[in-house]
Amino acid sequence: xxxxxxxxxxxxxxxxxxxxxxxxxxxxxxxxxxxxxxxxxxxxxxxxxxxxxxxxxxxxxxxxxxxxxxxxxxxxxxxxxxxxxxxxxxxxxxxxxxxxxxxxxxxxxxxxxxxxxxxxxxxxxxxxxxxxxxxxxxxxxxxxxxxxxxxxxxxxxxxxxxxxxxxxxxxxxxxxxxxxxxxxxxxxxxxxxxxxxxxxxxxxxxxxxxxxxxxxxxxxxxxxxxxxxxxxxxxxxxxxxxxxxxxxxxxxxxxxxxxxxxxxxxxxxxxxxxxxxxxxxxxxxxxxxxxxxxxxxxxxxxxxxxxxxxxxxxxxxxxxxxxxxxxxxxxxxxxxxxxxxxxxxxxxxxxxxxxxxxxxxxxxxxxxxxxxxxxxxxxxxxxxxxxxxxxxxxxxxxxxxxxxxxxxxxxxxxxxxxxxxxxxxxxxxxxxxxxxxxxxxxxxxxxxxxxxxxxxxxxxxxxxxxxxxxxxxxxxxxxxxxxxxxxxxxxxxxxxxxxxxxxxxxxxxxxxxxxxxxxxxxxxxxxxxxxxxxxxxxxxxxxxxxxxxxxxxxxxxxxxxxxxxxxxxxxxxxxxxxxxxxxxxxxxxxxxxxxxxxxxxxxxxxxxxxxxxxxxxxxxxxxxxxxxxxxxxxxxxxxxxxxxxxxxxxxxxxxxxxxxxxxxxxxxxxxxxxxxxxxxxxxxxxxxxxxx
Numbered sequence: 001x002x003x004x005x006x007x008x009x010x011x012x013x014x015x016x017x018x019x020x021x022x023x024x025x026x027x028x029x030x031x032x033x034x035x036x037x038x039x040x041x042x043x044x045x046x047x048x049x050x051x052x053x054x055x056x057x058x059x060x061x062x063x064x065x066x067x068x069x070x071x072x073x074x075x076x077x078x079x080x081x082x083x084x085x086x087x088x089x090x091x092x093x094x095x096x097x098x099x100x101x102x103x104x105x106x107x108x109x110x111x112x113x114x115x116x117x118x119x120x121x122x123x124x125x126x127x128x129x130x131x132x133x134x135x136x137x138x139x140x141x142x143x144x145x146x147x148x149x150x151x152x153x154x155x156x157x158x159x160x161x162x163x164x165x166x167x168x169x170x171x172x173x174x175x176x177x178x179x180x181x182x183x184x185x186x187x188x189x190x191x192x193x194x195x196x197x198x199x200x201x202x203x204x205x206x207x208x209x210x211x212x213x214x215x216x217x218x219x220x221x222x223x224x225x226x227x228x229x230x231x232x233x234x235x236x237x238x239x240x241x242x243x244x245x246x247x248x249x250x251x252x253x254x255x256x257x258x259x260x261x262x263x264x265x266x267x268x269x270x271x272x273x274x275x276x277x278x279x280x281x282x283x284x285x286x287x288x289x290x291x292x293x294x295x296x297x298x299x300x301x302x303x304x305x306x307x308x309x310x311x312x313x314x315x316x317x318x319x320x321x322x323x324x325x326x327x328x329x330x331x332x333x334x335x336x337x338x339x340x341x342x343x344x345x346x347x348x349x350x351x352x353x354x355x356x357x358x359x360x361x362x363x364x365x366x367x368x369x370x371x372x373x374x375x376x377x378x379x380x381x382x383x384x385x386x387x388x389x390x391x392x393x394x395x396x397x398x399x400x401x402x403x404x405x406x407x408x409x410x411x412x413x414x415x416x417x418x419x420x421x422x423x424x425x426x427x428x429x430x431x432x433x434x435x436x437x438x439x440x441x442x443x444x445x446x447x448x449x450x451x452x453x454x455x456x457x458x459x460x461x462x463x464x465x466x467x468x469x470x471x472x473x474x475x476x477x478x479x480x481x482x483x484x485x486x487x488x489x490x491x492x493x494x495x496x497x498x499x500x501x502x503x504x505x506x507x508x509x510x511x512x513x514x515x516x517x518x519x520x521x522x523x524x525x526x527x528x529x530x531x532x533x534x535x536x537x538x539x540x541x542x543x544x545x546x547x548x549x550x551x552x553x554x555x556x557x558x559x560x561x562x563x564x565x566x567x568x569x570x571x572x573x574x575x576x577x578x579x580x581x582x583x584x585x586x587x588x589x590x591x592x593x594x595x596x597x598x599x600x601x602x603x604x605x606x607x608x609x610x611x612x613x614x615x616x617x618x619x620x621x622x623x624x625x626x627x628x629x630x631x632x633x634x635x636x637x638x639x640x641x642x643x644x645x646x647x648x649x650x651x652x653x654x655x656x657x658x659x660x661x662x663x664x665x666x667x668x669x670x671x672x673x674x675x676x677x678x679x680x681x682x683x684x685x686x687x688x689x690x691x692x
Contacts, residue, residue, distance in 0.1 A: 010076040014069065063670040070663035078659070093187040094130040095147060097177050098122055101195035102161065103138040103168040104538075104590075104615045106221075112163045114221040115194045122192060123154045133180045134158060138166035139539050141176040147185070165538045165590040167615040168201030171208040174630070178211060190215035196222035197626045199619045209631045216630070218623040229253070229263055229279065229307045231316035232616050236533040237290075238351065245292045246320055246533070250305055252279070252287045253616050264308040269293055270301050279307070295320035300551050302592050302606050317592060317608035318535040321551040325354040326525045329373040331362045331381050335408065339501040340379050342508035346517040355521055362388060370395045374525040380407040380499055383416040393419055397489030399549075399557050401524025406462050407499025423470045423486035423495050427463030434458050434476035436507075452512025458482075458505040461498040483520075490545075490561045490581075492524055526550070537612045538590055544583045548595070553605040559597050567596040569604070 100119050106112045119134070126132055131147040134157050144157045170193075177191045191210070195201075197220050202208065210216055230253040237247040250265070263284075267275040274293055283289045295301035306315035328347060332340040340359060347355040360369060362381045365388045370376070376392060383389055396402050406426055410416045417426060435457060464481045466472055473483035473494070485494045500508045507513050526549035534550045536542045544566060548556040556566065565579040571591030577598075578585055587593065587609040594604035621629075 008076060010072060014072050060670065060673055063666055063673065067663045067666040067670060070659045070666070074657070074659035074663065094127070095132075095181050095185060095187055095189045096122075096126075096130065097133045097135060097180050097191045099135045099137055099141075099173050099177065099191060099193050099195075100158075100161065101138070101168065101193075102136045102164045103198070103201070104163070104165050104611045105168065105196055105198050105618060106163045108618070109223055111196050111221045111223075115219075116158060116161065118194055118219050118221065119158055120155065123151055123158065126151060131182075131185060135173065135176070135180070136161055137169075137173040137176075138164050139169040139172065140166070141173045143176075143180065147180065147182055164588065165611050166588060167539055167612045168195075168198050170195075170201045170630075171206040174208045174210045175206075178214065181214075188215060189213065190217065192217045192219065194219040194221060196220065197621045197623065198222075198615075198617075199621055200614045200617045202621075202626075202629055203614070207631050208629065209633055211633045216627070216632075218626060220620070220623055220626075222620045229284065230314050230616055231305055231307065232613050234305060234316050234318055234535065236318075236320075244297065244322060245294050247290070247292045250289045250291065250316065252284065252289065265289060265291070266306055266308060267291060267293060268304045270296060293320065295322055297322050299603055300553065300605055302608070314611075316535075316610055317590070318533055318610075319551060319592075319606050319608045320533050321553075324552060325356045326350075326521060327372060327374045328355055328357045328521060329365075329369060329376045330357050330359045330379060331365065331376065331383075332359060332379045333362065333381050335380065339405065339407070339499055339508070342500050342513070343377065343379060343517060346508075346514035347521060349514050350518045350521075355518065365391060367391060370400070373400065375401040375403065375521050377403045377405070377521075378416075379405050380409050380501075382409040382411070382414060384414070386415055389416055389419060389421070393421055393488075396421060396491035396493060398561055399490040399526075401491055401521070401526075402488075402493040403520055403524060404493065404495045405499060406495055406497050407460075407501065407504050420486065420488050421493050423484040423493055424467055424481065425465040426495070426497065427465065430461050430463060434461065434478055434480070436474055436482055437477040438475040440471075440473050440475075452510065452515065456506045456510040456513075458498050458507070460504045464495070464497040490557065494520055494524065535608045535610055536587065537610055538587055539612060541584050541586055542607065542609070544578065544585070544595065545581075547607055548605065551605060553595070555597060555600070555602045556595055556605055559600070565598065567598055569594040569596060 098119050100115050102112075106115060123132065126149070128149070131149050132154060133147045134144040134154055136142045136144055144161065145154060148154065173193070174191075181189045191214060193216070195218075197218070231250050232253040233251040235249045235251070237249055263279045265275075265277055265279050266273060275291065277291070279289055293301075293303055295303070300319050300321045302317070303320050304315050304317050330340055330343060344357050344359070347357050358369075358373070362378075362383060363385070365385075370391055373395075376395065378392075392402060402421055404410075404416075404422050406422070410422070410426070412426070412428060416422060458476070461476075461480075461482075464484060466481050466484055467486075469486065471485045472481045473485055474481075476482050482498070483494060483496055485492060498504050498507070500513075502508070526546075534547050536547070545557065545560060548560075560566065560581070560583065565577050566583060568576050568578060568585055570576070570587070570593055571589050575596075576585065590609055590611050593607045593609060595607065596604045
């Protein structure tokens, strides 16, 4: 136990103690005369008088000096500092957070088993007066136990830990660690990070940071880069409508492998082995393997690819649906016959998937015809029939697509323009021409550029004012909108404010016209190139509407459009319900998920979820390299409700307010005593003696 002061410079104020002493010494007594007879008959004898100054009222002086001394001591901030608690005492001397990496890369090369063994050893060697917390982390931290000294509880929690499928994020776990410490326990704070020190876990948007006072220790459980071949991604190149085969390219990740070694690739479709083939050295060197599969015709197929001989079973999953052609209903009139031919010739070039065009007169539009269509194109047609317009509006709200080519029609004031089916606000014809100069970065136009259409002059066009919520896909050189998209219900509509006949523009004569038309139809039908395939990643939000549209799961789309919810069955059998117009979920496990429609007899729709590509990058760092990438922060000032902690002990108490209380009492006594003094400066006792 030791004693100290927070503000020792305040002791300079003790000099004020000289003030009451000087007052007592310098103050003069008031001289008073005394009656005496005449002195004329006495001889004047000079006498040398020596007066000695003495303190008057020493008790009053002591009270004043003591009160001032206590005030100075109080403002100096005295404190009592207790010695650090020895290991034999019961107080906590150490707080430790054991953070164990459970990301997917820990499944390889015995890393997870070594991590559990090391964490268990750390728990066993905890001293009796230490407290530990157990945290498992991947791309998110998960606190298993808070600070506790119960080793049995920590051991039981560790026994139930399992490696996961998510990626690694060291910044998040280090930001989470300080929240687990308890400042009231005191003692040192430390974190033990048990991981394979994967480089990709540091390649995030945030730099890992940790406060300086927290001790930081690393345990690297990686021994070497995992051997074998891993499938990191599978892409769909296209399909053959006649043979129903879907062409795939599997990307390979090779680590610690002799390229002369032969490995086999197995392909399973709906749990049946569809193909077994050797991976050649050329394919290993190229990092890609080409293959093809035939999905089922009556349901969405679960396709799984894996390589034999891996240290840990790792497969890549995707779901494939039989690629159906996109059915387009082209509404035209005699006046738009030429432009209809251009549109038909452009759409017939599509192959992945094919686009089938049915040309229908606007007067012959029926519910049966719309039920068999994915996209409707209104090619410069007046559309005066309110019944036909209502059918199209219902079709779009249910998830269909609508492309309106606005040349002469629909004119200003036409019934079609009074509905939300035409994006923006179409106006009168403009007299001056323009050229397309800007193609927006949009999924519908990902493979297009303005260069493919820049040479096409547009001689006539309509004014098009963009409304709130509409999206501009293309613009003219003067900045005016050319293509505008709008979301209507579960579907989408797009308008082009010029015709495609040679009376309006030369767009149909440009090499980019066919790719533009095909891309717009695919986008409106929610069927991009490679349609019919779906695969998501662990830790990334899955849009159920988008995935169901890719797989052609009309039952799911129709159920969601009607406001119903969807049951999601995860690979481990857990079931969760999602609702809303755009339901989504965040998968934490790789495997096949299943979408169920409550109460429906329809077969569930599978969704494939794989490990993220970045987690399959197994490059690791040494503990030194890893530590150099951690930003150590200087500690901030202590919180208002927490006293500053010394490095050699614990702050027990600050008795300054006791001193203030004693000083106040002394000043009250001093005031009472001073009031008893007479105006002459004598005490009552002196006056009594003089009177006697």
